[in-house]
Amino acid sequence: MLTSMVKEHHKEQTKRKQEQEVRRKEAIEASNELTQSLVDTLNVGVAQAYLNQKRLDAEAKQLHLGATNFAKQTHQWLQLIDQFSTALKDLGDVENWARSIEGDMHTINQTLELAYKASRATQTSSGAGTALEASTSASASANPSAT
DSSP states (O other): OHHHHHHHHHHHHHHHHHHHHHHHHHHHHHHHHHHHHHHHHHHHHHHHHHHHHHHHHHHHHHHHHHHHHHHHHHHHHHHHHHHHHHHHHHHHHHHHHHHHHHHHHHHHHHHHHHHHHHHHHHHHOOOHHHHHHHHHHHHHHHOGGGO
């Protein structure tokens, strides 16, 4: 009877050990599944962050390229505006020069006309006094500020 009790006790202990081993394996498997699930969840977030960072880097590159192109284009526009401004100034200078030349030519024309009239008057009149008067009046007409 004692032997049978010992055998039965060993049998029950073996059975309990087997049940404990099965439960231990199930617990390990469950904890592995939980760990894998948590890692997968975390990896999804990390992967999404990596993709977002990659997209941001590409957009930053495009933005930098666009800003560089814009700066180049702005520089070209500024050069064009500067050239246009210089051309306008030159045009104004040419206009003033043309007015100055036109005024000088008008003065020369008047002087030549008066000289021509004076020489005609000298040729038509026989007296020296008349020629002197004509040249004096021609000088006065050409230079009105002298009188």
